[in-house]
Amino acid sequence: MNFLSKKFNKPISTLKLNAKILKELKLIDYGSLKCPKKVELTNLGKFVLEILNCNNKGQQVPRNEPYSEVQPKTSNNTRSSTRNIELRILFSDLCQCLEEINVSETNEILEKTEQQISASFGVSDKGKSTRIILQLLEEKSRKLKRKLVEFLKKFDNFHLSSSLSTIDILLAIFAKWFLIDMSQLDDNVLILSKGHSAPAFYIMLAEFGLIEKDELENFGKLGSRLATHAQKGLPLVKVSMGSLGKGLSIANGITLAAKMDGEERKIFVILGDGELDEGQTWEAAMTASHYQLDNIIAIVDRNKNQLNGHTEKIKSKEPLKEKWKSFGWIVFEIDGHDHYQILDALTKAERIKGKPKVIIANTSGDLKNGHS
16 A cells, blocks of 8 residues: 555555455455455456456556556546546445345235336436446447457358347346356356357356457357357256246246255246247246246347248237236236346346246347447
Protein backbone atom coordinates (compact mmCIF):
# COMPACT_ATOMS: atom_id res chain seq x y z
CA MET A 1 0.00 0.00 0.00
CA ASN A 2 2.82 2.40 0.86
CA PHE A 3 4.44 1.76 -2.53
CA LEU A 4 1.18 2.36 -4.43
CA SER A 5 0.39 5.42 -2.33
CA LYS A 6 3.71 7.06 -3.23
CA LYS A 7 3.67 5.97 -6.86
CA PHE A 8 0.18 7.28 -7.63
CA ASN A 9 0.10 10.04 -5.01
CA LYS A 10 -3.02 8.65 -3.35
CA PRO A 11 -3.67 8.45 0.41
CA ILE A 12 -3.49 4.94 1.87
CA SER A 13 -6.98 5.40 3.31
CA THR A 14 -8.33 6.03 -0.20
CA LEU A 15 -6.59 2.94 -1.58
CA LYS A 16 -7.95 0.79 1.25
CA LEU A 17 -11.47 2.11 0.73
CA ASN A 18 -11.30 1.51 -3.03
CA ALA A 19 -9.98 -2.02 -2.48
CA LYS A 20 -12.78 -2.73 -0.01
CA ILE A 21 -15.41 -1.45 -2.45
CA LEU A 22 -14.01 -3.49 -5.34
CA LYS A 23 -13.90 -6.62 -3.19
CA GLU A 24 -17.47 -6.09 -2.00
CA LEU A 25 -18.51 -5.74 -5.64
CA LYS A 26 -16.69 -9.02 -6.38
CA LEU A 27 -14.39 -7.33 -8.89
CA ILE A 28 -11.19 -8.22 -7.00
CA ASP A 29 -10.16 -10.64 -4.28
CA TYR A 30 -7.36 -10.55 -1.72
CA GLY A 31 -6.36 -12.15 1.57
CA SER A 32 -5.84 -10.94 5.13
CA LEU A 33 -2.99 -10.74 7.63
CA LYS A 34 -3.78 -14.26 8.81
CA CYS A 35 -4.26 -15.63 5.30
CA PRO A 36 -2.09 -13.58 2.88
CA LYS A 37 -3.11 -13.69 -0.76
CA LYS A 38 -2.07 -11.70 -3.82
CA VAL A 39 -4.60 -9.18 -5.12
CA GLU A 40 -6.32 -10.75 -8.12
CA LEU A 41 -9.17 -9.95 -10.47
CA THR A 42 -12.23 -12.13 -10.06
CA ASN A 43 -13.97 -13.57 -13.14
CA LEU A 44 -16.36 -10.63 -12.98
CA GLY A 45 -13.46 -8.16 -12.77
CA LYS A 46 -11.73 -9.74 -15.77
CA PHE A 47 -14.97 -9.65 -17.73
CA VAL A 48 -15.49 -5.95 -17.07
CA LEU A 49 -11.86 -4.96 -17.63
CA GLU A 50 -11.70 -6.91 -20.88
CA ILE A 51 -14.69 -5.02 -22.24
CA LEU A 52 -13.32 -1.65 -21.10
CA ASN A 53 -9.93 -2.34 -22.63
CA CYS A 54 -11.57 -3.50 -25.84
CA ASN A 55 -13.69 -0.33 -26.01
CA ASN A 56 -10.69 1.90 -25.33
CA LYS A 57 -8.36 -0.12 -27.56
CA GLY A 58 -6.25 -0.73 -24.49
CA GLN A 59 -4.25 -3.68 -23.28
CA GLN A 60 -6.07 -7.04 -23.07
CA VAL A 61 -5.96 -8.66 -19.65
CA PRO A 62 -4.69 -12.26 -19.53
CA ARG A 63 -7.28 -14.46 -17.82
CA ASN A 64 -4.96 -15.93 -15.21
CA GLU A 65 -2.79 -12.92 -14.42
CA PRO A 66 -3.14 -11.02 -11.13
CA TYR A 67 -4.42 -7.47 -11.29
CA SER A 68 -1.18 -6.07 -9.90
CA GLU A 69 0.70 -7.16 -13.02
CA VAL A 70 -1.58 -5.31 -15.44
CA GLN A 71 -0.13 -1.96 -16.44
CA PRO A 72 -2.80 0.27 -18.02
CA LYS A 73 -1.81 2.64 -20.79
CA THR A 74 -1.59 6.32 -20.02
CA SER A 75 -3.93 7.43 -22.80
CA ASN A 76 -7.64 7.91 -22.13
CA ASN A 77 -7.00 8.04 -18.37
CA THR A 78 -9.82 10.48 -17.76
CA ARG A 79 -12.35 8.43 -19.68
CA SER A 80 -11.21 5.18 -18.02
CA SER A 81 -11.43 6.78 -14.57
CA THR A 82 -14.94 8.03 -15.24
CA ARG A 83 -15.93 4.63 -16.56
CA ASN A 84 -14.56 2.90 -13.45
CA ILE A 85 -16.61 5.18 -11.19
CA GLU A 86 -19.69 4.34 -13.26
CA LEU A 87 -18.86 0.64 -12.93
CA ARG A 88 -18.75 0.88 -9.14
CA ILE A 89 -22.19 2.50 -9.19
CA LEU A 90 -23.34 -0.04 -11.75
CA PHE A 91 -22.39 -3.18 -9.85
CA SER A 92 -23.66 -1.77 -6.58
CA ASP A 93 -27.00 -1.06 -8.22
CA LEU A 94 -27.19 -4.45 -9.90
CA CYS A 95 -26.32 -6.45 -6.77
CA GLN A 96 -28.75 -4.41 -4.68
CA CYS A 97 -31.37 -4.90 -7.35
CA LEU A 98 -31.04 -8.68 -7.23
CA GLU A 99 -30.85 -8.81 -3.44
CA GLU A 100 -33.94 -6.69 -2.86
CA ILE A 101 -36.29 -9.00 -4.76
CA ASN A 102 -39.09 -9.82 -2.32
CA VAL A 103 -39.82 -13.51 -1.87
CA SER A 104 -43.41 -14.37 -0.88
CA GLU A 105 -44.55 -17.57 0.80
CA THR A 106 -45.18 -20.51 -1.56
CA ASN A 107 -48.94 -20.58 -1.07
CA GLU A 108 -49.23 -16.84 -1.72
CA ILE A 109 -47.22 -17.20 -4.93
CA LEU A 110 -49.36 -19.97 -6.33
CA GLU A 111 -52.54 -17.97 -5.70
CA LYS A 112 -51.34 -14.88 -7.53
CA THR A 113 -51.97 -14.02 -11.16
CA GLU A 114 -49.02 -13.69 -13.51
CA GLN A 115 -49.21 -9.89 -13.35
CA GLN A 116 -49.16 -9.92 -9.53
CA ILE A 117 -46.21 -12.33 -9.52
CA SER A 118 -44.34 -10.04 -11.91
CA ALA A 119 -45.00 -7.04 -9.67
CA SER A 120 -43.87 -8.89 -6.52
CA PHE A 121 -40.68 -10.27 -7.99
CA GLY A 122 -39.77 -7.55 -10.47
CA VAL A 123 -36.31 -6.07 -10.65
CA SER A 124 -36.22 -2.29 -10.25
CA ASP A 125 -36.52 0.00 -13.25
CA LYS A 126 -33.49 0.35 -15.47
CA GLY A 127 -31.55 3.32 -14.14
CA LYS A 128 -28.32 4.71 -15.56
CA SER A 129 -26.07 2.18 -13.83
CA THR A 130 -28.16 -0.81 -14.88
CA ARG A 131 -28.12 0.46 -18.46
CA ILE A 132 -24.32 0.42 -18.35
CA ILE A 133 -24.08 -3.27 -17.52
CA LEU A 134 -26.68 -4.09 -20.12
CA GLN A 135 -24.56 -2.17 -22.62
CA LEU A 136 -21.52 -4.20 -21.58
CA LEU A 137 -23.42 -7.45 -22.10
CA GLU A 138 -24.68 -6.21 -25.46
CA GLU A 139 -21.12 -5.45 -26.57
CA LYS A 140 -20.00 -8.88 -25.43
CA SER A 141 -22.95 -10.40 -27.30
CA ARG A 142 -22.00 -8.70 -30.57
CA LYS A 143 -18.42 -9.86 -30.18
CA LEU A 144 -19.45 -13.48 -29.57
CA LYS A 145 -21.90 -13.49 -32.47
CA ARG A 146 -19.20 -12.27 -34.84
CA LYS A 147 -16.88 -14.92 -33.45
CA LEU A 148 -19.56 -17.60 -33.91
CA VAL A 149 -20.20 -16.59 -37.52
CA GLU A 150 -16.48 -16.65 -38.37
CA PHE A 151 -16.04 -19.95 -36.54
CA LEU A 152 -18.87 -21.73 -38.39
CA LYS A 153 -17.79 -20.46 -41.81
CA LYS A 154 -15.16 -23.21 -41.69
CA PHE A 155 -17.90 -25.79 -41.20
CA ASP A 156 -20.41 -24.75 -43.87
CA ASN A 157 -22.41 -22.71 -41.33
CA PHE A 158 -23.31 -25.83 -39.34
CA HIS A 159 -26.49 -25.01 -37.36
CA LEU A 160 -25.59 -21.30 -37.44
CA SER A 161 -29.17 -20.09 -37.15
CA SER A 162 -29.94 -22.37 -34.20
CA SER A 163 -26.77 -21.24 -32.45
CA LEU A 164 -27.43 -17.53 -33.04
CA SER A 165 -30.90 -17.80 -31.56
CA THR A 166 -29.51 -19.43 -28.40
CA ILE A 167 -26.34 -17.43 -27.76
CA ASP A 168 -27.88 -14.55 -25.77
CA ILE A 169 -29.69 -17.04 -23.52
CA LEU A 170 -26.40 -18.81 -22.85
CA LEU A 171 -24.56 -15.53 -22.28
CA ALA A 172 -27.11 -14.41 -19.69
CA ILE A 173 -26.99 -17.77 -17.89
CA PHE A 174 -23.19 -17.87 -17.82
CA ALA A 175 -22.98 -14.22 -16.72
CA LYS A 176 -25.47 -14.80 -13.92
CA TRP A 177 -23.79 -17.98 -12.70
CA PHE A 178 -20.13 -17.08 -12.87
CA LEU A 179 -20.09 -13.27 -12.68
CA ILE A 180 -23.08 -12.28 -10.55
CA ASP A 181 -23.79 -15.32 -8.35
CA MET A 182 -20.12 -16.45 -8.34
CA SER A 183 -21.29 -20.07 -8.66
CA GLN A 184 -18.97 -23.05 -8.90
CA LEU A 185 -19.16 -25.55 -11.77
CA ASP A 186 -21.15 -28.11 -9.78
CA ASP A 187 -23.57 -25.70 -8.13
CA ASN A 188 -26.09 -25.89 -10.98
CA VAL A 189 -26.87 -28.18 -13.92
CA LEU A 190 -27.35 -27.06 -17.53
CA ILE A 191 -28.95 -29.49 -19.97
CA LEU A 192 -28.67 -28.42 -23.60
CA SER A 193 -31.64 -30.45 -24.79
CA LYS A 194 -31.40 -28.44 -28.00
CA GLY A 195 -28.13 -30.22 -28.67
CA HIS A 196 -27.62 -28.88 -32.18
CA SER A 197 -26.84 -25.42 -30.77
CA ALA A 198 -23.57 -26.87 -29.43
CA PRO A 199 -21.42 -24.37 -31.41
CA ALA A 200 -22.84 -21.48 -29.36
CA PHE A 201 -22.27 -23.47 -26.17
CA TYR A 202 -18.63 -24.17 -27.13
CA ILE A 203 -18.02 -20.50 -27.90
CA MET A 204 -19.35 -19.65 -24.44
CA LEU A 205 -17.18 -22.30 -22.73
CA ALA A 206 -14.12 -20.83 -24.42
CA GLU A 207 -15.08 -17.25 -23.61
CA PHE A 208 -15.44 -18.04 -19.91
CA GLY A 209 -12.18 -19.98 -19.79
CA LEU A 210 -13.77 -23.40 -19.28
CA ILE A 211 -12.01 -24.79 -22.36
CA GLU A 212 -9.02 -23.50 -24.31
CA LYS A 213 -9.95 -21.28 -27.26
CA ASP A 214 -7.58 -23.27 -29.50
CA GLU A 215 -9.72 -26.34 -28.88
CA LEU A 216 -12.50 -24.82 -30.99
CA GLU A 217 -10.45 -25.74 -34.06
CA ASN A 218 -11.13 -29.42 -33.27
CA PHE A 219 -14.89 -29.02 -33.59
CA GLY A 220 -16.47 -32.08 -35.19
CA LYS A 221 -13.19 -33.92 -35.66
CA LEU A 222 -12.88 -37.62 -34.89
CA GLY A 223 -11.78 -38.07 -31.28
CA SER A 224 -12.42 -34.43 -30.36
CA ARG A 225 -14.29 -33.48 -27.18
CA LEU A 226 -16.19 -30.94 -29.24
CA ALA A 227 -18.58 -33.18 -31.12
CA THR A 228 -21.32 -31.72 -33.29
CA HIS A 229 -23.64 -32.23 -30.30
CA ALA A 230 -22.40 -31.64 -26.76
CA GLN A 231 -21.16 -34.80 -25.07
CA LYS A 232 -20.64 -35.76 -21.45
CA GLY A 233 -17.15 -34.99 -20.22
CA LEU A 234 -17.09 -31.28 -21.04
CA PRO A 235 -17.52 -28.68 -18.29
CA LEU A 236 -21.21 -28.31 -17.34
CA VAL A 237 -22.24 -31.26 -19.54
CA LYS A 238 -23.76 -33.95 -17.31
CA VAL A 239 -25.38 -35.92 -20.13
CA SER A 240 -24.75 -36.22 -23.86
CA MET A 241 -27.50 -34.66 -25.97
CA GLY A 242 -28.60 -34.86 -29.57
CA SER A 243 -31.78 -36.89 -29.55
CA LEU A 244 -34.48 -34.24 -29.24
CA GLY A 245 -37.19 -34.46 -26.62
CA LYS A 246 -35.24 -36.21 -23.85
CA GLY A 247 -33.72 -33.24 -22.00
CA LEU A 248 -36.68 -32.43 -19.74
CA SER A 249 -37.09 -36.07 -18.70
CA ILE A 250 -33.42 -36.22 -17.74
CA ALA A 251 -33.82 -32.96 -15.81
CA ASN A 252 -36.69 -34.53 -13.85
CA GLY A 253 -34.48 -37.45 -12.82
CA ILE A 254 -31.60 -35.21 -11.75
CA THR A 255 -33.96 -32.94 -9.82
CA LEU A 256 -35.69 -35.81 -8.00
CA ALA A 257 -32.30 -37.24 -7.02
CA ALA A 258 -31.12 -33.83 -5.77
CA LYS A 259 -34.26 -33.38 -3.65
CA MET A 260 -33.84 -36.87 -2.17
CA ASP A 261 -30.26 -35.96 -1.25
CA GLY A 262 -31.36 -32.67 0.27
CA GLU A 263 -29.52 -30.60 -2.35
CA GLU A 264 -30.70 -27.22 -3.60
CA ARG A 265 -29.18 -27.45 -7.08
CA LYS A 266 -31.00 -25.61 -9.83
CA ILE A 267 -31.52 -27.49 -13.09
CA PHE A 268 -31.70 -25.42 -16.29
CA VAL A 269 -32.94 -26.99 -19.54
CA ILE A 270 -32.70 -25.25 -22.91
CA LEU A 271 -35.35 -26.61 -25.27
CA GLY A 272 -35.83 -25.92 -28.95
CA ASP A 273 -39.39 -25.07 -29.98
CA GLY A 274 -39.19 -27.70 -32.72
CA GLU A 275 -38.51 -30.44 -30.19
CA LEU A 276 -41.81 -29.64 -28.51
CA ASP A 277 -43.28 -31.89 -31.23
CA GLU A 278 -41.94 -34.78 -29.15
CA GLY A 279 -44.60 -36.27 -26.89
CA GLN A 280 -41.97 -37.18 -24.29
CA THR A 281 -41.47 -33.48 -23.57
CA TRP A 282 -45.08 -33.09 -22.47
CA GLU A 283 -44.99 -36.31 -20.43
CA ALA A 284 -41.98 -34.82 -18.64
CA ALA A 285 -43.85 -31.53 -18.18
CA MET A 286 -46.69 -33.39 -16.43
CA THR A 287 -44.21 -35.28 -14.25
CA ALA A 288 -42.38 -32.12 -13.17
CA SER A 289 -45.67 -30.47 -12.23
CA HIS A 290 -46.97 -33.54 -10.37
CA TYR A 291 -43.85 -33.81 -8.21
CA GLN A 292 -43.58 -30.02 -7.79
CA LEU A 293 -40.03 -29.96 -9.17
CA ASP A 294 -39.46 -26.28 -8.50
CA ASN A 295 -35.70 -26.62 -9.01
CA ILE A 296 -36.29 -26.92 -12.76
CA ILE A 297 -36.18 -23.87 -15.01
CA ALA A 298 -36.90 -24.70 -18.64
CA ILE A 299 -36.07 -22.16 -21.34
CA VAL A 300 -37.73 -22.57 -24.72
CA ASP A 301 -35.76 -21.05 -27.60
CA ARG A 302 -38.78 -19.83 -29.56
CA ASN A 303 -37.17 -19.01 -32.90
CA LYS A 304 -40.20 -20.44 -34.75
CA ASN A 305 -38.03 -22.53 -37.06
CA GLN A 306 -37.25 -26.24 -37.16
CA LEU A 307 -35.51 -28.54 -39.60
CA ASN A 308 -38.27 -28.66 -42.22
CA GLY A 309 -39.57 -25.11 -41.96
CA HIS A 310 -41.68 -22.77 -39.83
CA THR A 311 -42.89 -24.38 -36.61
CA GLU A 312 -46.48 -23.27 -37.08
CA LYS A 313 -46.65 -24.90 -40.52
CA ILE A 314 -45.00 -28.14 -39.42
CA LYS A 315 -47.03 -28.54 -36.22
CA SER A 316 -48.62 -25.55 -34.52
CA LYS A 317 -47.28 -24.78 -31.05
CA GLU A 318 -49.57 -21.89 -30.21
CA PRO A 319 -51.00 -20.95 -27.84
CA LEU A 320 -47.72 -22.09 -26.30
CA LYS A 321 -47.91 -20.01 -23.13
CA GLU A 322 -51.35 -21.37 -22.27
CA LYS A 323 -50.21 -24.94 -23.00
CA TRP A 324 -47.45 -24.76 -20.40
CA LYS A 325 -49.81 -23.13 -17.89
CA SER A 326 -52.34 -25.92 -18.37
CA PHE A 327 -49.60 -28.41 -17.48
CA GLY A 328 -49.11 -26.68 -14.15
CA TRP A 329 -46.03 -24.56 -14.87
CA ILE A 330 -45.29 -20.94 -14.01
CA VAL A 331 -44.68 -19.24 -17.36
CA PHE A 332 -42.65 -16.17 -18.34
CA GLU A 333 -42.49 -14.87 -21.91
CA ILE A 334 -39.62 -12.59 -22.88
CA ASP A 335 -37.43 -11.27 -25.68
CA GLY A 336 -34.64 -13.86 -25.85
CA HIS A 337 -32.08 -11.29 -27.03
CA ASP A 338 -32.79 -8.74 -24.27
CA HIS A 339 -30.30 -9.47 -21.49
CA TYR A 340 -32.28 -7.47 -18.94
CA GLN A 341 -35.41 -9.53 -19.60
CA ILE A 342 -33.48 -12.81 -19.49
CA LEU A 343 -31.72 -11.99 -16.20
CA ASP A 344 -34.96 -10.66 -14.74
CA ALA A 345 -36.89 -13.83 -15.67
CA LEU A 346 -34.13 -16.11 -14.37
CA THR A 347 -34.06 -14.26 -11.05
CA LYS A 348 -37.83 -14.41 -10.67
CA ALA A 349 -37.94 -18.09 -11.61
CA GLU A 350 -35.24 -19.05 -9.11
CA ARG A 351 -37.19 -17.48 -6.24
CA ILE A 352 -40.58 -19.08 -6.92
CA LYS A 353 -41.24 -22.29 -5.00
CA GLY A 354 -43.79 -25.07 -5.41
CA LYS A 355 -43.97 -25.30 -9.21
CA PRO A 356 -41.60 -25.81 -12.14
CA LYS A 357 -40.95 -22.72 -14.26
CA VAL A 358 -40.59 -22.18 -17.99
CA ILE A 359 -39.27 -19.13 -19.83
CA ILE A 360 -40.47 -18.76 -23.41
CA ALA A 361 -37.69 -16.76 -25.06
CA ASN A 362 -38.72 -15.27 -28.40
CA THR A 363 -35.59 -15.26 -30.56
CA SER A 364 -34.31 -15.02 -34.10
CA GLY A 365 -31.59 -16.96 -35.85
CA ASP A 366 -31.52 -14.53 -38.77
CA LEU A 367 -28.39 -12.37 -38.97
CA LYS A 368 -30.51 -9.50 -40.32
CA ASN A 369 -32.96 -9.61 -37.42
CA GLY A 370 -31.74 -8.81 -33.94
CA HIS A 371 -28.05 -9.62 -34.54
CA SER A 372 -25.92 -6.58 -35.32
